[in-house]
Amino acid sequence: MAEGEIDRLTQLLARLPGLGPRSARRAVLQLLKRREALLLPIAQALLAAAETIKTCSTCGNFDSTDPCALCRDPTRDEGLICVVGDVADLWALERSGAVRGRYHVLNGTLSALEGRGPEQIGLDRLLARAREPGRRELVLALPATVEGQTTAHYIAERLAGSGLAVTRLAQGVPVGGDLDYLDDGTLMAAMKTRRPAI
Amino acid sequence: MAEGEIDRLTQLLARLPGLGPRSARRAVLQLLKRREALLLPIAQALLAAAETIKTCSTCGNFDSTDPCALCRDPTRDEGLICVVGDVADLWALERSGAVRGRYHVLNGTLSALEGRGPEQIGLDRLLARAREPGRRELVLALPATVEGQTTAHYIAERLAGSGLAVTRLAQGVPVGGDLDYLDDGTLMAAMKTRRPAI
Numbered sequence: 001m002a003e004g005e006i007d008r009l010t011q012l013l014a015r016l017p018g019l020g021p022r023s024a025r026r027a028v029l030q031l032l033k034r035r036e037a038l039l040l041p042i043a044q045a046l047l048a049a050a051e052t053i054k055t056c057s058t059c060g061n062f063d064s065t066d067p068c069a070l071c072r073d074p075t076r077d078e079g080l081i082c083v084v085g086d087v088a089d090l091w092a093l094e095r096s097g098a099v100r101g102r103y104h105v106l107n108g109t110l111s112a113l114e115g116r117g118p119e120q121i122g123l124d125r126l127l128a129r130a131r132e133p134g135r136r137e138l139v140l141a142l143p144a145t146v147e148g149q150t151t152a153h154y155i156a157e158r159l160a161g162s163g164l165a166v167t168r169l170a171q172g173v174p175v176g177g178d179l180d181y182l183d184d185g186t187l188m189a190a191m192k193t194r195r196p197a198i
Numbered sequence: 199m200a201e202g203e204i205d206r207l208t209q210l211l212a213r214l215p216g217l218g219p220r221s222a223r224r225a226v227l228q229l230l231k232r233r234e235a236l237l238l239p240i241a242q243a244l245l246a247a248a249e250t251i252k253t254c255s256t257c258g259n260f261d262s263t264d265p266c267a268l269c270r271d272p273t274r275d276e277g278l279i280c281v282v283g284d285v286a287d288l289w290a291l292e293r294s295g296a297v298r299g300r301y302h303v304l305n306g307t308l309s310a311l312e313g314r315g316p317e318q319i320g321l322d323r324l325l326a327r328a329r330e331p332g333r334r335e336l337v338l339a340l341p342a343t344v345e346g347q348t349t350a351h352y353i354a355e356r357l358a359g360s361g362l363a364v365t366r367l368a369q370g371v372p373v374g375g376d377l378d379y380l381d382d383g384t385l386m387a388a389m390k391t392r393r394p395a396i
Contacts, residue, residue: 005250009244009246016225016229017224017225025289026215027214027215028247029286031214033285035248038214043245046238049207049230052203063204064203064204086227087227087230
C-alpha cells in the first residue's frame with residue numbers, strides 16, 4: 001500500500017494538467033518500475049529546467065536564454081508583434097509557422113472578476129514595445145473569450161491614433177472542421193465575415 | 199519556442215501513462231510557471247522516492263520499508279495469499295478493503311509471445327511461499343485476459359494435491375454496472391455462475 005513518499009509524489013503529480021489522482025498513481029508506479037530509464041532522468045530534467053529556463057524579459061516566452069531565441073532571431077519581421085495571453089499560445093502559433101514577426105506574451109487577459117487590470121497583465125510593457133520605431137502592426141491573438149475580446153478592445157483603443165495597424169485573428173470554420181459540430185457563435189462569425197469564393 | 203531543456207522534459211513526461219505529447223507540453227508550461235510550488239517539489243519528491251522506495255523482497259509491493267507495511271502488519275491473515283500480476287492491482291484491492299491476508303505480486307503473467315515463462319514472472323518464489331506451513335488459501339486475482347487465466351491455470355496445477363485451496367476472483371456484472379454496456383463474455387460468465395437470488 002502507498003506510504004509517505006509515494007502518496008506525496010502522487011498528490012504532486014495529480015496537480016499537473018491532464019493527470020487526475022488515478023492517472024497520477026499509475027504514473028508513479030511506472031516511475032518506480034523504471035527508475036533508471038524514467039524516474040531519475042525526469043528528476044534531473046526538472047532540476048535542469050528550473051536552473052536554466054528563464055522568462056524572456058522582452059517578450060515573456062520561456063527559453064534557456066534571455067532574450068529568447070525568437071527575440072534574437074535576426075530574420076524575423078520587427079514590424080509585426082503578435083500578442084498572446086499565454087506561452088502555450090505562442091508555442092502553438094510558432095508550430096504552425098503562421099507568424100514570422102515577434103511575439104509578446106501578456107500575463108493572461110483582463111478580468112475584473114479575478115482582479116487582473118492592465119497593470120497585472122503587463123499592458124504597459126506591451127504598449128511601450130508597440131510604440132517603438134519601426135513597428136507596423138500588432139496582431140492580437142488573444143483567446144476568443146469575453147475576457148480575451150475585452151483585452152483586445154482595450155489594447156486597440158489605447159493604440160488608436162498611433163499609426164499602428166491593430167488586427168486580430170480571423171474567426172471562422174476551422175480547416176477540416178465539420179459544420180455540424182461547430183457552435184452557433186463560430187458559424188455566425190464565419191457567415192458574417194464570409195469572403196468571395198474564387 | 200521550445201529549446202533543449204524544455205523539449206527534453208516534454209519528451210520524458212510524454213512517456214508517462216496518461217500523458218501524450220500535447221498534455222506533456224501543457225504540464226511542462228505549468229511546471230515552469232509554478233517553479234516553487236510545483237516543479238521543485240516534484241523534482242525533490244522524485245529523488246526522495248528513488249532513494250527510499252524499495253521493492254518488498256517478500257511480496258513484491260513498493261514501500262519505503264522492506265518487508266513492506268502489509269507484510270509487517272501482524273493483524274493480517276497469514277493463511278491467505280492474494281496473487282496479483284502488478285503492484286497497481288495490489289493497491290486497488292487494498293483500497294477496496296477486500297483482502298485481509300497477505301499479497302504476492304508476480305512480475306506480470308505468463309506469455310509465450312513476450313517470452314515470459316514461470317521463471318521470468320517469479321513463480322518459484324510464489325510456490326515456495328504458498329507451501330510454507332500455515333497457508334490455507336491462494337486467491338488468484340490475475341487479469342481476466344487469456345494470459346492471466348493461463349497463469350492462474352498453471353499455478354492451480356502446480357499446487358494440485360498440496361492441500362491448499364486455490365481460488366480466483368468471481369467474474370460477473372460490476373456493482374452498479376449497466377447490463378447494456380457490458381461485453382458478451384462478462385454477461386456469459388455472470389449467467390453461467392448465477393446464484394440463488396434470496
